[in-house]
Amino acid sequence: MDKINIKKLAKELNVSPATVTRAFRGYTDINSETKERILALAKKLNYHPNYYASNLREMKSKTIAVIIPQLSDIFFSLAIDGLEKLANQKGYHILIYRTENHYEKELSIVNYLQNGRVDGIIMSGCAETHDHDYLNKLESRNIPIVFFDRIYEDVKAPKVTTNDYESSFNATRHLAERGCKKIVYLGYKKNYSIGKVRMEGYLDALKELSIPARKEWVVDCTDDNNKNYSIIKKTIKAVNPDGVFTAGENLAFTSYKVCQELQISIPDDLKIISFSSSEVASLLNPPLTTITQPALEIGSKAAMLLFEILENKDLPVEDHIILKSTLVQRESTAAR
Amino acid sequence: MDKINIKKLAKELNVSPATVTRAFRGYTDINSETKERILALAKKLNYHPNYYASNLREMKSKTIAVIIPQLSDIFFSLAIDGLEKLANQKGYHILIYRTENHYEKELSIVNYLQNGRVDGIIMSGCAETHDHDYLNKLESRNIPIVFFDRIYEDVKAPKVTTNDYESSFNATRHLAERGCKKIVYLGYKKNYSIGKVRMEGYLDALKELSIPARKEWVVDCTDDNNKNYSIIKKTIKAVNPDGVFTAGENLAFTSYKVCQELQISIPDDLKIISFSSSEVASLLNPPLTTITQPALEIGSKAAMLLFEILENKDLPVEDHIILKSTLVQRESTAAR
DNA sequence: TTGTAAGCGTTATCAC
DNA sequence: GTGATAACGCTTACAA
Numbered sequence: 090m091d092k093i094n095i096k097k098l099a100k101e102l103n104v105s106p107a108t109v110t111r112a113f114r115g116y117t118d119i120n121s122e123t124k125e126r127i128l129a130l131a132k133k134l135n136y137h138p139n140y141y142a143s144n145l146r147e148m149k150s151k152t153i154a155v156i157i158p159q160l161s162d163i164f165f166s167l168a169i170d171g172l173e174k175l176a177n178q179k180g181y182h183i184l185i186y187r188t189e190n191h192y193e194k195e196l197s198i199v200n201y202l203q204n205g206r207v208d209g210i211i212m213s214g215c216a217e218t219h220d221h222d223y224l225n226k227l228e229s230r231n232i233p234i235v236f237f238d239r240i241y242e243d244v245k246a247p248k249v250t251t252n253d254y255e256s257s258f259n260a261t262r263h264l265a266e267r268g269c270k271k272i273v274y275l276g277y278k279k280n281y282s283i284g285k286v287r288m289e290g291y292l293d294a295l296k297e298l299s300i301p302a303r304k305e306w307v308v309d310c311t312d313d314n315n316k317n318y319s320i321i322k323k324t325i326k327a328v329n330p331d332g333v334f335t336a337g338e339n340l341a342f343t344s345y346k347v348c349q350e351l352q353i354s355i356p357d358d359l360k361i362i363s364f365s366s367s368e369v370a371s372l373l374n375p376p377l378t379t380i381t382q383p384a385l386e387i388g389s390k391a392a393m394l395l396f397e398i399l400e401n402k403d404l405p406v407e408d409h410i411i412l413k414s415t416l417v418q419r420e421s422t423a424a425r
Numbered sequence: 426m427d428k429i430n431i432k433k434l435a436k437e438l439n440v441s442p443a444t445v446t447r448a449f450r451g452y453t454d455i456n457s458e459t460k461e462r463i464l465a466l467a468k469k470l471n472y473h474p475n476y477y478a479s480n481l482r483e484m485k486s487k488t489i490a491v492i493i494p495q496l497s498d499i500f501f502s503l504a505i506d507g508l509e510k511l512a513n514q515k516g517y518h519i520l521i522y523r524t525e526n527h528y529e530k531e532l533s534i535v536n537y538l539q540n541g542r543v544d545g546i547i548m549s550g551c552a553e554t555h556d557h558d559y560l561n562k563l564e565s566r567n568i569p570i571v572f573f574d575r576i577y578e579d580v581k582a583p584k585v586t587t588n589d590y591e592s593s594f595n596a597t598r599h600l601a602e603r604g605c606k607k608i609v610y611l612g613y614k615k616n617y618s619i620g621k622v623r624m625e626g627y628l629d630a631l632k633e634l635s636i637p638a639r640k641e642w643v644v645d646c647t648d649d650n651n652k653n654y655s656i657i658k659k660t661i662k663a664v665n666p667d668g669v670f671t672a673g674e675n676l677a678f679t680s681y682k683v684c685q686e687l688q689i690s691i692p693d694d695l696k697i698i699s700f701s702s703s704e705v706a707s708l709l710n711p712p713l714t715t716i717t718q719p720a721l722e723i724g725s726k727a728a729m730l731l732f733e734i735l736e737n738k739d740l741p742v743e744d745h746i747i748l749k750s751t752l753v754q755r756e757s758t759a760a761r
Numbered sequence: 762t763t764g765t766a767a768g769c770g771t772t773a774t775c776a777c
Numbered sequence: 778g779t780g781a782t783a784a785c786g787c788t789t790a791c792a793a
Contacts, residue, residue, distance in 0.1 A: 094785095094786055094787085095786060095787060095788095096786080096787095104763075104764085105763065105764045105765075106764090106786085106787075106788085107763075107764065107765080107766095107788075107789080108762085108763060108764075109787095110787070110788055110789085111762090111763085114788085118762060118763085119762065119763080120762060120763085123762080123763085135539060135562050135565060135566070137536075137537075137539045137540040137541070138540060138786080138787065138788095139481070139540060139541050139785085139786050139787065140540040140541055140542040141477050141480040141481040141486065141541065141542075141785085141786080141787090142481050142769090142785070142786035142787040142788085143786080143787055143788075144477040144769095144787095145475070145477040145478050145481050145768095145769050145770065145771085145785090145786085145787075146768080146769050146786080146787050146788045146789085147769085147787085147788075148769070150477065152520075159506055160496065160502040160503075160505050160506050160509070161499060161502040161503045161505075161506045162502075163497060163499070163502075165502075166496040166497040166498075166499075166501075166502040167496075167497045169496050169521070170495055170496050170497045170523065173496070173521065173522075173523050174523075177523075182520055182522075183520065183521050183522075184488075184518055184519065184520055184521075185505070185509065185519050185520075185521050186509075186518075186519075187506065187509050187510075187513075189510075200473075201473075203471060203473045204473040204474060204475060204476040205473070205475050205476055205477065206476040206477075226471055229471060230471070314704065339704075342704065342705055342708050345708045346707070346708065367705075368650065368675075368678065369678055369703070369705045369709070371682070372678050372681045372682065372709050372710065373705070373708050373709060373710060374708065374709060374710025374711065374712075375710065430769095430770060430771090431770060431771065431772095432770080440779075440780085441779065441780045441781075442770085442771080442772085442780090442781095443772075443773085443779075443780060443781080443782095444778080444779060444780075446771070446772055446773090447778090447779085450772085454778060454779085455778065455779080456778060456779085459778080459779085474770080474771070474772095475769090475770050475771065477769085477770080477771090478769070478770035478771040478772085478785090479770080479771055479772075480771090480785095481769090481770080481771075481785050481786065481787085482770080482771045482772050482773085482784080482785055483771085483772075483785085484785070
């Protein structure tokens with residue numbers, strides 16, 4: 090069997106290609122009997138309108154790109170689950186790109202997407218400190234962006250985040266209220282927006298609590314759990330903190346490991362609180378006090394914003410949606 | 426500024442569109458000076474060859490679809506991380522589709538993909554017991570599939586799995602060797618291939634150990650942690666097992682929760698072993714004995730197979746790659 | 762209700 | 778080295 094296309098299908102039935110299109114697109118100006126004949130043969134021959142030809146003709150793709158650092162982080166995978174669900178309902182398709190936190194990758198992905206392949210982009214950035222010209226170029230192409238979680242303040246685009254500053258502030262105070270005096274902040278490289286904001290919440294809380302912050306209390310971690318293990322171990326040995334606030338759950342998990350090895354008891358010797366979206370937090374030993382982000386909702390809100398823009402090019406949309414995180418207290422910060 | 430395209434760019438420089446293509450595709454039959462002029466203006470005008478036009482012309486998309494039940498499962502997100510990495514190296518793009526374990530969704534996704542949108546498909550199925558004609562149709566379109574983890578035996582396509590049967594057998598024996606006599610298997614609906622295979626490993630191990638299996642020891646769970654909570658609680662109360670073997674880590678996590686509430690001590694009253702790819706297993710209370718799957722490798726192997734097929738349409742590729750899982754013993758199955 | 766024909770933006774083929 | 782031209786498969790005016 091030769092490759093089927095609209096012309097062959099049309100010829101087979103003695104109709105024109107235009108009529109085949111009418112059948113497939115659900116237009117009303119077509120005899121219902123003709124339509125049935127067309128769809129029946131199409132099914133038999135396994136004909137489907139070629140996606141690329143349709144797109145070329147229509148100049149839109151019903152596809153969006155999602156750019157994130159990585160997938161195997163429960164926060165991002167939840168966000169994408171939420172986002173995909175909405176996209177699916179709206180008939181959109183999702184291309185996934187991972188930056189692995191490399192600026193160069195982000196740059197090349199975004200540049201690539203200038204080719205009109207997607208109608209819009211949802212992203213969580215990894216290059217806060219870099220120049221963002223490559224993103225502004227998208228505007229001239231009418232490819233809208235929506236940011237979530239790791240945003241760029243200097244790019245004019247809608248954003249969805251949680252109340253990171255406030256949450257960090259509260260987390261730090263939470264530790265202090267439970268008696269901690271030496272509170273370490275384990276965060277990510279300061280060029281991530283969230284790294285910075287969370288650190289600021291932490292520092293401001295210390296200030297308000299009249300705890301003089303020390304340089305060695307603020308620790309930059311990486312994406313590599315093994316490296317983090319060394320970093321955290323070194324920090325705990327050097328600083329001997331009684332409280333640890335971590336910007337990501339992996340850092341908390343790794344801190345648990347370090348404490349296990351150093352025979353430091355949580356929460357008696359050291360209290361830990363962490364940002365986390367994972368259900369396992371409550372199953373750790375001891376259960377981990379978390380600031381839980383509404384990851385699914387963040388994803389679907391970001392998608393919602395993008396679709397609003399795409400479906401309503403002129404109307405303005407909300408500029409910055411802030412979803413609240415929740416502090417869930419568990420045993421890792423229990424006062425004894 | 427009007428929308429830029431190859432014709433306008435060519436006109437601007439007094440060259441033909443063909444020459445512009447030569448510049449962009451790195452062909453050698455072009456004056457290097459001309460090439461530079463073209464690329465320079467292209468950059469200035471932010472011109473990129475239209476993706477859909479190229480694809481229509483070339484009849485290939487350098488895009489693959491990945492169909493999975495969900496993303497927020499560490500196994501799948503790791504697999505996709507591995508897969509994306511390889512795809513990226515090979516210049517392929519990834520479309521993500523979630524079935525949420527609904528056969529209808531899988532069906533409609535696969536049918537949709539008949540439109541030539543992707544060059545190939547990598548999938549983990551959710552409809553073992555259904556008819557798989559929709560997948561066979563892809564063959565006539567020359568769209569290859571590679572399965573991973575949740576495979577369909579009756580579809581002729583390369584597969585990547587772990588040694589599920591053997592691992593389940595060993596896990597069950599592991600429990601028995603540590604004194605368990607009433608071993609419950611918490612699995613997923615039997616129409617998943619892995620659900621079935623893992624159950625068979627469990628049942629055969631019981632047989633070999635001369636432990637008569639009882640119907641109520643084999644429990645079907647769902648994708649909903651709350652529902653599972655009720656199911657597991659009911660089972661533990663009814664059966665009062667001394668060993669639990671779970672087919673997925675969420676089931677183990679949930680079992681921990683149930684034990685917490687019922688004041689059942691792990692591993693003294695009940696030992697637990699589970700399939701899991703998550704790094705948190707070792708941080709649970711107590712640390713969970715796992716059968717750890719090489720999730721990243723599974724993803725990249727599946728991608729590798731697909732690319733081999735795509736780049737070498739005629740040559741046969743390996744039919745079934747089996748990667749070994751590892752039993753990592755921790756405290757949840759300690760003999761006391 | 763249907764058919765005709767133009768055109769979406771590329772790229773491959775051929776001619777020069 | 779370069780240009781003209783046809784085709785990829787579809788959709789949409791417009792005509793009938």
